[in-house]
Amino acid sequence: MIHGVIPAVLTPFTTNGDVNEKALRNYVNFLIEKGVHGLFPLGTNGSGPLMSVADRKKVITIVVEETNNRIPVIVHTGAISTDETIEMTKHAAEAGADAAAIVTPWYFPHDDISLELHFSAVAEAIPNLPLYLYNIPGNAKNELKPKLVQKLAAKHQNIRGIKDSSKDLSRLQDYIFSLGDGYEIVVGTDALVYPALAMGATGVVSAVGNCFPEVMVELYEAYQAGDMKKAKELQYRANQVRDVLKLGSYITPYYEALRLRGLDIGEVKLPLRSLTETEKDALKTGLQALNLL
Numbered sequence: 001m002i003h004g005v006i007p008a009v010l011t012p013f014t015t016n017g018d019v020n021e022k023a024l025r026n027y028v029n030f031l032i033e034k035g036v037h038g039l040f041p042l043g044t045n046g047s048g049p050l051m052s053v054a055d056r057k058k059v060i061t062i063v064v065e066e067t068n069n070r071i072p073v074i075v076h077t078g079a080i081s082t083d084e085t086i087e088m089t090k091h092a093a094e095a096g097a098d099a100a101a102i103v104t105p106w107y108f109p110h111d112d113i114s115l116e117l118h119f120s121a122v123a124e125a126i127p128n129l130p131l132y133l134y135n136i137p138g139n140a141k142n143e144l145k146p147k148l149v150q151k152l153a154a155k156h157q158n159i160r161g162i163k164d165s166s167k168d169l170s171r172l173q174d175y176i177f178s179l180g181d182g183y184e185i186v187v188g189t190d191a192l193v194y195p196a197l198a199m200g201a202t203g204v205v206s207a208v209g210n211c212f213p214e215v216m217v218e219l220y221e222a223y224q225a226g227d228m229k230k231a232k233e234l235q236y237r238a239n240q241v242r243d244v245l246k247l248g249s250y251i252t253p254y255y256e257a258l259r260l261r262g263l264d265i266g267e268v269k270l271p272l273r274s275l276t277e278t279e280k281d282a283l284k285t286g287l288q289a290l291n292l293l
Contacts (some may be wrong), residue, residue: 001072001099001130002161002184003202004037005216007209008045010254011059012266019055020266021062028066030263034213036071037220039063040101040205043076044139044165045251049106050269053084057091064096078103078134082118086125099130101163104142112148123156131158135175136165136188146174153179163188163205169195176200190216190242194235197223208241211257212292215241237290244286248279256283260293 009031012023031039041063042048042056051059064073077088077100085102092100102122104115123131133152137143144162153159161179164172165188172192175185176199187196190208193216197203209216219234245253251268252275258265260283268274275283287293 002038002074002132002163002186004204005035005209005213005220006038006040006074006186006203006205007031007036007213008043008188008205008207009039009041009063010210010251010258010265011041011046011048011051011269012255012264013047013269015267017269019058019062021058023264023266024059024062025066027258027263027265028063031209031213032067032070035217036209036213037203037217038072038074038098039067040074040076043101043103043134043205044136045207045210045254046076047251047269047272048076048078050272053087056088057095060088060092060095060097072098074099074101074132076101076103076134078105078140080105080107082121085118085122089122089126089129089131093126093129097129099132099160100126101132101134103134103136104140104144106140106142110142112145115142115144116148116152119152119159120155123152123158127156127158129158130160131156132160132184132186133162134165134188135162135171138165138167146171146178149175150178153183161185161202165189165205167192169199172196172201173199190238193219193238194223194231207254208238208245210254211245211261212241240290241287241292244283244290247283247286248275249273253279253283256280257287260284260287
């Protein structure tokens with residue numbers, strides 16, 4: 001289910017912080033038309049942790065409905081508490097999502113025993129939905145150790161793999177070999193797609209793919225076709241795009257890049273902020289230099 005290029009779908013908001021449904025529907029179609037292989041709403045790029053339960057449920061319903069089974073929808077349903085994670089994951093299943101990804105609970109430090117209890121409770125509460133664990137220790141504070149991942153996967157048949165955003169290829173390889181065949185491991189950083197695929201990862205949950213899906217799809221397809229020279233060149237191009245998209249406040253440059261492409265993507269949600277005019281100019285100049293506009 002999780003393979004190829006899966007954009008970490010942005011959430012468009014109105015100026016007062018509500019979900020911008022029209023912009024979200026248009027954006028889903030834009031991504032699908034560009035040939036992506038799945039959608040990953042409500043993760044970091046999707047501002048999921050900033051949103052109320054009601055708004056997250058609304059986004060799930062919209063994305064699943066608009067996608068209409070054309071490609072898989074893997075919803076991020078992780079939350080700071082086990083109860084909220086279960087509530088969100090149940091809604092994803094009821095809405096018709098193909099799978100859920102669950103980050104480690106954040107803020108409080110949790111040991112392996114706590115994390116095992118947490119993920120087991122979710123897996124047992126929603127036994128018929130494929131689940132993917134989500135490791136992003138830089139944001140969530142708590143790390144998923146390979147032995148714990150292996151233990152959870154052996155214990156719960158609906159745990160089907162992991163999204164690793166540690167930016168550590170050694171850790172990614174640990175997951176791949178700990179889980180073995182039959183599991184899907186995807187990398188969560190665009191800078192490591194080529195080496196991750198070479199190690200046995202099945203794809204990428206992509207930030208660059210939010211606004212320039214063509215670059216990431218071409219990279220993945222070149223690798224799958226065995227054109228390693230082209231794939232390596234496209235990996236470098238993806239890295240260049242990624243660097244430009246860091247010009248400005250967190251996540252917001254992706255919204256501005258889509259606006260520069262002519263797509264209404266709405267606004268970010270506080271405490272994220274819009275770009276300054278100087279930041280907008282720098283972003284535009286950088287993207288033009290890469291012949292992306």
